[in-house]
Amino acid sequence: MCGIVGYVGPREAQPILLEGLRRLEYRGYDSAGAAIAQDGVLHVRKTVGKLARLAESLQADPLRGHTGIGHTRWATHGSPTETNAHPHQDTNGHISVVHNGIIENYVFLRAELQAEGAVFRSETDTEVLPHLLRRYYTGDLLAAVRQALEQIEGSYAFAALAAEHPEQIVFARKGSPLVLGLGQQENFLASDTNALLPFTRRVIYLEDGHHGLLTADTCQIYDAGGTPVAAAPSEVQQSAAAAEKDGHAHFMLKEIHQQPEVLRHLLLSYAPEHGLAQTHTAGTSIQFPGLGVLEQRLTEIHRIVIVACGTAWHAGLVAKYLLEPWARLPVSVELASEFRYAEPCLDARTLVIAVSQSGETADTLEAVRIARKFLAPVLGVVNVPASSIARAADGLIYLHAGPEIGVASTKAYTAQVTALTLLALHLAQRRGTLPQELMAERLEALRQVPGQMQEILQWSPKLDALAGLPAYKNASHAMFLGRGCNYPSALEGALKLKEISYIHAEGYAAGEMKHGPIALVTEELPVFCIAVQGSVYAKTLSNIQEIRARNGRVLALATEGDTQIAASCHDVFYLPPCPEPFSPLLAALPLQLLAYYIALELGRDVDQPRNLAKSVTVE
Ligand code: M6R
Numbered sequence: 001m002c003g004i005v006g007y008v009g010p011r012e013a014q015p016i017l018l019e020g021l022r023r024l025e026y027r028g029y030d031s032a033g034a035a036i037a038q039d040g041v042l043h044v045r046k047t048v049g050k051l052a053r054l055a056e057s058l059q060a061d062p063l064r065g066h067t068g069i070g071h072t073r074w075a076t077h078g079s080p081t082e083t084n085a086h087p088h089q090d091t092n093g094h095i096s097v098v099h100n101g102i103i104e105n106y107v108f109l110r111a112e113l114q115a116e117g118a119v120f121r122s123e124t125d126t127e128v129l130p131h132l133l134r135r136y137y138t139g140d141l142l143a144a145v146r147q148a149l150e151q152i153e154g155s156y157a158f159a160a161l162a163a164e165h166p167e168q169i170v171f172a173r174k175g176s177p178l179v180l181g182l183g184q185q186e187n188f189l190a191s192d193t194n195a196l197l198p199f200t201r202r203v204i205y206l207e208d209g210h211h212g213l214l215t216a217d218t219c220q221i222y223d224a225g226g227t228p229v230a231a232a233p234s235e236v237q238q239s240a241a242a243a244e245k246d247g248h249a250h251f252m253l254k255e256i257h258q259q260p261e262v263l264r265h266l267l268l269s270y271a272p273e274h275g276l277a278q279t280h281t282a283g284t285s286i287q288f289p290g291l292g293v294l295e296q297r298l299t300e301i302h303r304i305v306i307v308a309c310g311t312a313w314h315a316g317l318v319a320k321y322l323l324e325p326w327a328r329l330p331v332s333v334e335l336a337s338e339f340r341y342a343e344p345c346l347d348a349r350t351l352v353i354a355v356s357q358s359g360e361t362a363d364t365l366e367a368v369r370i371a372r373k374f375l376a377p378v379l380g381v382v383n384v385p386a387s388s389i390a391r392a393a394d395g396l397i398y399l400h401a402g403p404e405i406g407v408a409s410t411k412a413y414t415a416q417v418t419a420l421t422l423l424a425l426h427l428a429q430r431r432g433t434l435p436q437e438l439m440a441e442r443l444e445a446l447r448q449v450p451g452q453m454q455e456i457l458q459w460s461p462k463l464d465a466l467a468g469l470p471a472y473k474n475a476s477h478a479m480f481l482g483r484g485c486n487y488p489s490a491l492e493g494a495l496k497l498k499e500i501s502y503i504h505a506e507g508y509a510a511g512e513m514k515h516g517p518i519a520l521v522t523e524e525l526p527v528f529c530i531a532v533q534g535s536v537y538a539k540t541l542s543n544i545q546e547i548r549a550r551n552g553r554v555l556a557l558a559t560e561g562d563t564q565i566a567a568s569c570h571d572v573f574y575l576p577p578c579p580e581p582f583s584p585l586l587a588a589l590p591l592q593l594l595a596y597y598i599a600l601e602l603g604r605d606v607d608q609p610r611n612l613a614k615s616v617t618v619e
Pocket of ligand 1: 309311312355358360361408410495614616
């Protein structure tokens with residue numbers, strides 16, 4: 001949700017800011033801008049639309065100078081116009097600010113500042129920041145920032161530049177991520193490490209309340225009370241290439257194709273092959289080194305609450321279908337955005353699991369903070385190391401999926417489901433609720449999933465062809481149905497389709513169809529039905545018949561060897577046979593690919609769909 005970058009050093013700032021913004025564009029892409037200080041003047045350029053427009057403008061007429069800040073925006077306050085784009089300036093253009101987050105008391109501050117003579121140009125909350133800094137500025141921008149921080153409420157990561165001090169960038173963070181990058185006689189800042197990788201791997205993750213000042217040779221950090229912080233830099237391991245498309249047309253396609261590898265890596269990390277034999281004996285095959293103190297508390301817990309948003313919430317829903325029968329624990333799966341405003345019943349024996357790819361989703365992070373207030377142990381299932389949720393949780397399961405850049409979550413989803421599946425087995429093992437033989441069988445079947453995913457990916461051309469059929473690509477609405485652990489698959493399939501193709505789609509538990517949604521069925525409505533072999537197969541088949549009886553068009557995901565289903569459906573895509581609990585992992589791929597190819601047919605911007613941003617760091 002908005003990306004910010006900053007550079008101070010001997011090099012020209014413009015190309016560094018542009019490369020950093022390119023790597024942050026997944027966070028927001030409705031406008032972009034940069035401010036660069038030179039000769040006592042702040043030169044600002046802003047454009048509406050994708051970063052490419054800013055790059056074109058800067059190429060045609062470059063901004064020169066060695067200190068600069070940049071921004072890529074996901075609009076919250078004020079529509080995506082050039083005036084609303086960041087950086088924002090104070091009245092006389094001597095102070096410039098880029099910001100990620102929301103200044104909640106901006107209406108009050110704006111009125112106050114306007115009464116003092118400040119001239120506001122935009123409709124944004126952010127613009128109060130440069131005016132506030134101007135109010136307190138007497139030649140020391142850091143001191144002005146400290147005073148401004150006392151006035152503002154909300155969440156922020158911001159960077160500011162003053163024309164008088166082209167050798168400095170000041171910054172502050174609360175509630176939105178900010179990372180400093182340390183170079184040789186040059187320093188950087190950014191919303192995440194992706195933006196820093198081409199330039200440096202030595203980074204400092206700032207904590208809430210941290211603020212400070214960067215010059216080419218120095219990096220001063222202070223905590224909320226103004227005490228200097230001696231933060232030790234960490235070394236980022238991720239390769240810069242991990243955030244590139246590697247020859248794929250889109251990040252989403254690359255990430256879909258990475259899934260077998262991601263799952264293999266997860267299994268290798270938490271359930272190494274040699275563990276299979278141990279399962280029969282010592283029962284120690286699944287290990288999560290990141291659980292830390294939580295490991296000891298696992299046997300005490302009497303309930304699990306999973307909090308997450310969007311696709312991560314769907315992964316949590318799948319997990320409920322495994323955790324309850326295997327570990328014999330009641331599980332509730334909560335939308336973090338609702339949970340945070342409810343009055344949750346939590347205690348020290350309720351394990352709260354926060355699932356999040358980015359580890360920065362504002363609602364999920366707040367749910368974690370609430371859980372901690374109730375002294376509930378918190379387990380983070382996250383993909384981004386050192387993210388806010390990773391740092392706030394008591395224990396961690398990392399997804400090791402590598403950067404997910406496509407806005408539509410794909411590999412993170414199957415990694416989340418796999419990690420939670422392993423957790424379910426681990427808990428069952430610790431609690432003695434699943435026979436060892438069954439556990440070994442399950443693990444063995446889970447290890448087959450990456451290979452089966454690879455088989456499915458080989459059938460991509462078939463899905464591409466299906467996506468090209470007018471019945472699917474020209475539909476205005478679509479329905480996704482599934483039962484049991486594939487009810488969340490239906491929700492996820494619908495979410496993928498709507499977010500990247502803009503076709504209205506809804507997922508339902510197939511058994512609920514006759515309670516209302518069946519009224520929507522006509523020959524115009526494609527129904528994507530997950531009908532794999534398992535405990536609810538026969539019931540799902542009946543639901544398909546009910547749709548067919550009303551002229552609905554059905555595309556089923558079925559299991560290879562199913563000789564019945566083709567007669568009842570217009571189209572069938574077959575998945576390799578696997579135990580029912582793992583079928584959501586396989587079903588996810590054709591659903592992702594169908595959404596991808598339909599979106600391509602419709603000429604949509606697959607990686608950067610309209611109105612969305614990858615990381616939702618505002619409420
Ligand atoms: O980073 P998180 O996993 O916390 O993100 C949660 C949702 O914002 C995310 O899954 C979103 O729904 C995706 N666009 C879905 O594809």
